[in-house]
Structure formats: C-alpha cells, structure tokens
Amino acid sequence: MELIDLTRTLDPADRELLPEGLKALASVVAPSVAYSHPAGAGRDEFAAALQCGVHDLPDGEGWGSEMLSEFNSHLGTHVDAPLHYGSTSEGKPSRTITDIALDELFCETVVLDLRGRCEANQPISVDALKAALAENGASVPQGGAVLLRTGQESFTLADPGFFQYPGMSREGTLFLAEQGAKVLGTDAAGWDLSFAVMAQKFRDTGDNSVLWDGHRAGREREVFIVQQLSNLAALPPSGFHVAFFPIKLARASAAPARVVAFV
The missing domain is CATH 3.50.30.50 (Putative cyclase)
Structure with a gap:
C-alpha cells in the first residue's frame, strides 16, 4: 500500500508569495511562526525553564521550539x-x-x-x-x-x-x-x-x-x-x-x- 500526502505544507514563507491586494488572505495560507533553534533562542528558553544557566546545559544546547500565531481554523488544507x-x-x-x-x-x-x-x-x-x-x-x-x-x-x-x-x-x-x-x-x-x-x-x-x-x-x-x-x-x-x-x-x-x- 502506498501513502500519498494530499496536504499543503504550512510554510510561513508562503505568506510573502501572495500578490499585492491579496495579503489579507495570509492567515488562511500559513501561520506566522517564531522559530527557536536548540543552539539559539531555544537554548535560552530551555535554561530558563530548568532554572539553570546556559553553560550548564548538556552540549550547550536547549530545545527546538516554535510559537505559532495568526493560526486560522480554516488554514491551508x-x-x-x-x-x-x-x-x-x-x-x-x-x-x-x-x-x-x-x-x-x-x-x-x-x-x-x-x-x-x-x-x-x-x-x-x-x-x-x-x-x-x-x-x-x-x-x-x-x-x-x-x-x-x-x-x-x-x-x-x-x-x-x-x-x-x-x-x-x-x-x-x-x-x-x-x-x-x-x-x-x-x-x-x-x-x-x-x-x-x-x-x-x-x-x-x-x-x-x-x-x-x-x-x-x-x-x-x-x-x-x-x-x-x-x-x-x-x-x-x-x-x-x-x-x-x-x-x-x-x-x-x-x-x-x-x-x-x-x-
């Protein structure tokens, strides 16, 4: 059996592809996403959550995390x-x-x-x-x-x-x-x-x-x-x-x- 994905990828970069005059539709195309990388903002978030310093973290890294906003219930597929x-x-x-x-x-x-x-x-x-x-x-x-x-x-x-x-x-x-x-x-x-x-x-x-x-x-x-x-x-x-x-x-x-x- 083959599985075929019929879903549009929710990519915040697609919001920038919308032609002028259609920018108001961005919230039904993709969410806004703030990305926290394990070696960047995710490191600071992780250290704060565990009440330790960044220098205390194993390998000096934290978690990967994303904060989504403008997430319409009629978004994408x-x-x-x-x-x-x-x-x-x-x-x-x-x-x-x-x-x-x-x-x-x-x-x-x-x-x-x-x-x-x-x-x-x-x-x-x-x-x-x-x-x-x-x-x-x-x-x-x-x-x-x-x-x-x-x-x-x-x-x-x-x-x-x-x-x-x-x-x-x-x-x-x-x-x-x-x-x-x-x-x-x-x-x-x-x-x-x-x-x-x-x-x-x-x-x-x-x-x-x-x-x-x-x-x-x-x-x-x-x-x-x-x-x-x-x-x-x-x-x-x-x-x-x-x-x-x-x-x-x-x-x-x-x-x-x-x-x-x-x-």
Missing part, C-alpha cells in the same frame, strides 16, 4: 464542519469539527477530473460533474468522498490564478450529496467561487442567492468540505480510501487537517 455553513444543518444544530467521528472522515474516494470542463471564475456545472463521473466509471461511494481536480495544481501562491478558480454552486454541491458523497474536496483555494467574484455578481444582480451558495448547500444536506488539497494528480480515479483527519479543536467550525490517501 482543512476540513469544514457543518457549523461553518450556519447554525443548523438538515434542521438540526450544526455539528462542530469535534462532533464528527473519525470513521466519517476515513472513506472510500473517487476523483473527478474537471480539467477542460470548468473555467476560472465560473461555476462548475452539474453537466461537467456528470461527464467527469461517467469518465471515471465508478459510482460515488455511499458516505464516501469526491475530490475535484480542477487544474489549480498549475498555480502557486505567487500566481494571481491561484485565487481565480472554478467554484461550486448550490446545485453542484447538492448533486454530489445526492449521489451519496459525504466528504467533498477540491484542489482550489475555496469551494465556492472567490469572494471577489461572488461580490461582483451580487452587485450586478442584487440576488443574494449567489453569495456562498456552494457552502450554504451544506445547511440542506450535511457534508464536510475540504479545501486546498494538493497532489491529486498522484491518485487513481477510484478504488482507494482517504483519511481527512483534522486537528481536534473544540467547538470549532473547521480545523487544518493531514489528508492522506491509502492506495
């Missing part, structure tokens, strides 16, 4: 709990990230290749999803996961195109849920169209149904949405399981996750 979409889901109080059982997040998975079937800043159509499913040849696993490969792998955080991606609509989200999917994942920065695109649509039409309709569909059908996946090109179309295991963050609407495929 993360799992959205139903609470993220609203206070209720399927008419019941929305579950938090720690309400979700691990066996709900370890499931059979299919990959839908949407490259050439979707466009940047445009919703992914139900027809495109149906065509990708037909090409895959496998059915959606009941209670399983569907991962969308949209082609965003060709962009880095330094490219404006990273934040101009195809997004899901209410209709598309409900279609996948109705097929039996419980976990919905994407290689894009977000599940819906970008905030800038949704805001412009609202200004143009005055129709508030365009605002975050992909996520809000999770109020009608409970699903767990996973964003900023990577390395989907390494996966077969079907016949494998994925673990979507988030940090156990009490009462949270989401948490960063280590997402690993078992192929």
Whole structure:
C-alpha cells in the first residue's frame, strides 16, 4: 500500500508569495511562526525553564521550539464542519469539527477530473460533474468522498490564478450529496467561487442567492468540505480510501487537517 500526502505544507514563507491586494488572505495560507533553534533562542528558553544557566546545559544546547500565531481554523488544507455553513444543518444544530467521528472522515474516494470542463471564475456545472463521473466509471461511494481536480495544481501562491478558480454552486454541491458523497474536496483555494467574484455578481444582480451558495448547500444536506488539497494528480480515479483527519479543536467550525490517501 502506498501513502500519498494530499496536504499543503504550512510554510510561513508562503505568506510573502501572495500578490499585492491579496495579503489579507495570509492567515488562511500559513501561520506566522517564531522559530527557536536548540543552539539559539531555544537554548535560552530551555535554561530558563530548568532554572539553570546556559553553560550548564548538556552540549550547550536547549530545545527546538516554535510559537505559532495568526493560526486560522480554516488554514491551508482543512476540513469544514457543518457549523461553518450556519447554525443548523438538515434542521438540526450544526455539528462542530469535534462532533464528527473519525470513521466519517476515513472513506472510500473517487476523483473527478474537471480539467477542460470548468473555467476560472465560473461555476462548475452539474453537466461537467456528470461527464467527469461517467469518465471515471465508478459510482460515488455511499458516505464516501469526491475530490475535484480542477487544474489549480498549475498555480502557486505567487500566481494571481491561484485565487481565480472554478467554484461550486448550490446545485453542484447538492448533486454530489445526492449521489451519496459525504466528504467533498477540491484542489482550489475555496469551494465556492472567490469572494471577489461572488461580490461582483451580487452587485450586478442584487440576488443574494449567489453569495456562498456552494457552502450554504451544506445547511440542506450535511457534508464536510475540504479545501486546498494538493497532489491529486498522484491518485487513481477510484478504488482507494482517504483519511481527512483534522486537528481536534473544540467547538470549532473547521480545523487544518493531514489528508492522506491509502492506495
């Protein structure tokens, strides 16, 4: 069995790659990290903790340590709990990230290749999803996961195109849920169209149904949405399981996750 990591590395250096105008998104890209090296700040911290002098330390070194800040619960590759979409889901109080059982997040998975079937800043159509499913040849696993490969792998955080991606609509989200999917994942920065695109649509039409309709569909059908996946090109179309295991963050609407495929 091969283990394939589908998780984006949380690297504070990536914050500097963001184009001007998108710097405000840094807290959902990577945390700020203060590094303490065993031969540097970690040495002083260790000596202070043990109430001794630096000269007393074995080999003259302390510990390696990191202090993280600006750590958003929707940081990097993360799992959205139903609470993220609203206070209720399927008419019941929305579950938090720690309400979700691990066996709900370890499931059979299919990959839908949407490259050439979707466009940047445009919703992914139900027809495109149906065509990708037909090409895959496998059915959606009941209670399983569907991962969308949209082609965003060709962009880095330094490219404006990273934040101009195809997004899901209410209709598309409900279609996948109705097929039996419980976990919905994407290689894009977000599940819906970008905030800038949704805001412009609202200004143009005055129709508030365009605002975050992909996520809000999770109020009608409970699903767990996973964003900023990577390395989907390494996966077969079907016949494998994925673990979507988030940090156990009490009462949270989401948490960063280590997402690993078992192929």
